[in-house]
Amino acid sequence: MDPRRTPAENVPADDGHTYRMPLPRLALTPEVSHGPLDGAWWPRCDALELELPSLVAALEPDRFTTVAVTVDPAQWPEAPHTVMAPGRVITVEPTRSAGEEHVITLDCDTVGRWVLLVVPPQEPADEASRLMTAAADPELHLGASALLTR
Structure with missing residues (x-):
């Protein structure tokens, strides 16, 4: 690299480089779920508009x-009520169902429906890993509140 140029100056304008969100931290049940949860999602932050596009892309091809x-x-x-993602607009609806405060439900019309435990972003990695594994375990039939209080 030429020391007189900044890194941005060394990137050709037509190189096709774009920023991509990291893959979501996601654990899904291996088969069709028969429990209250289909797995877990551990977002990196509380900004749904930043986190949701990569989650939806992982579930809906x-x-x-x-x-x-x-x-x-x-x-x-x-x-937000809508989140913009490449090639789509994601509709976000609030709900106040009992026991659903740590759950996100995604309805994808061609693939299906997922009910995921939302592991709080600030959760330590070892605890988040434990929660994600438990939520994706098809033998464990616990809801989000029960998993978080265990």
């Missing part, structure tokens, strides 16, 4: 299908 997400407003107080 077709960019042009309809995706609706349900979240608890207590956990996501600043959640």
Whole structure:
């Protein structure tokens, strides 16, 4: 690299380099879930508009299908009603169902529906890993509140 140039100056304008969100931290049940949860998601931050596109992309390969997400407003107080993602608009609906404060529900019209435990972003890695493994265990039939208080 030429020491008189900044790194940005050394990148050709047409190199196709774009920023990509990291893959979501996600654990899903290996088969169709028969419990209250289909797995767990551990977002990196509380900004749903930043986290949701990569989660949806991991679950829904077709960019042009309809995706609706349900979240608890207590956990996501600043959640937007829509989130823009490449090739789609994700609809976000608040819900206040009992026991659903640490759950996100994703309805993808061509693939299916997922109910995921949301591991708090600030959770230590070892505890987050334990929660994600438990939520994705098809033999363990615990809901989000029970997993978080265990």
